[in-house]
Amino acid sequence: MSTLQRWHDVDVTYPPVDRFGRLDPGDGRAAITPETVLVTVMHANNETGTLQPIADIAEITRPRGVLLHTDAAQSAGKVDLDVDELGVDLLTAVGHKMYAPKGIAALYIREDVTLEPLIGGGGQERGLRAGTENVALAAALGAAADLAARGLAADEAARLTRLRDQLQAELTERLPARVHLHGHPTLRLPNTLNIGIDDVVGRELLAAAPDVAGSTGSSCHSGDDQPSESLLALGLTPRQAASALRVSVGRWTTPQQVTAATDSLAAAMTTTGG
Structure with missing residues (x-):
């Protein structure tokens, strides 16, 4: 209420x-x-x-x-x-x-x-x-x-979009058929990527990759283990919502850092049972 x-x-x-x-x-x-x-x-x-x-x-x-x-x-x-x-x-x-x-x-x-x-x-x-x-x-x-x-x-939005899409593409390549985009594929912010990864709990994945700054929901509710209401509104199940990972790129993000984040998340999958 x-x-x-x-x-x-x-x-x-x-x-x-x-x-x-x-x-x-x-x-x-x-x-x-x-x-x-x-x-x-x-x-x-x-x-x-x-x-x-x-x-x-x-x-x-x-x-x-x-x-x-x-x-x-x-x-x-x-x-x-x-x-x-x-x-x-x-x-x-x-x-x-x-x-x-x-x-x-x-x-x-x-x-x-x-x-x-x-x-x-x-x-x-x-x-x-x-x-x-x-x-x-x-x-x-x-x-x-x-x-x-x-x-x-100066076309900063295009640069951020390239980095965001690079992150999604690299994660999809490392984890084939397991990465699912949450949100609209084109009508979205250039810096924000929210994905679900099959058979993974997003909170546990982030804990196993401490060098990656991300969240499993809104930053306003970080630390809350309840499924995101925004993701549930998309029709996701609580289990699917729990697999969500939100990562943003910004003004100082580089392509090398995106690849490093991909490597860290992929490596963390082995420690979380994914």
């Missing part, structure tokens, strides 16, 4: 996703009622990297006067973002996903959208959040966003 339901008695509807983790805009349309005031959809899933059809959803929400929010924490700095093209009313971006320090984020608010203050009292943040701003972190977020924009202009 969500906090909105628990604390504020708000009715929340959760439309299903397809086997790739994408929302069918038709299902979104069916979930909207005359009482609906807000639709919120992740722009990119934080486990599989699957991108959602936000612009298509906006074409449904806007004529109905329903606000559309998208969480772009994962996608900001990884793919091109244009709030006008997406058609969103609200968009959140997180600094540390763009190499800014942790603890800073940004909220885009369309000009004619009125919000209640998150923290009342002072006039900071245009009256929406009282308290002295952390100027250093705000400046760091701006600098990180600028560097990310330069990287996108």
Whole structure:
């Protein structure tokens, strides 16, 4: 149960996703009622990297006067973002996903959208959040966003895609017929790879390959042994979800490091019974 339901008695509807983790805009349309005031959809899933059809959803929400929010924490700095093209009313971006320090984020608010203050009292943040701003972190977020924009202009997304696909190809070659992609094969972030490996528990595999930085679900829930809800929503069984491994490539990742990660994971298979 969500906090909105628990604390504020708000009715929340959760439309299903397809086997790739994408929302069918038709299902979104069916979930909207005359009482609906807000639709919120992740722009990119934080486990599989699957991108959602936000612009298509906006074409449904806007004529109905329903606000559309998208969480772009994962996608900001990884793919091109244009709030006008997406058609969103609200968009959140997180600094540390763009190499800014942790603890800073940004909220885009369309000009004619009125919000209640998150923290009342002072006039900071245009009256929406009282308290002295952390100027250093705000400046760091701006600098990180600028560097990310330069990287996108220099085709950084294509470089990350090559590294991501290299990792998947090398693991598939080392473990033939045992590696399965979770998420959409093309409509996904360039840096994120989520795979399942037959007859392996992802948590145990990572423990046996300590030089590989990865996770078995969302980084927000690292250490949680429960199957990922995101992966179960794709139709995976708990056993299949437990075999998941999420690995990301980044600004300083090299092809040599990708191969080294493949070698480590393949070697770890022998110690985990795989």
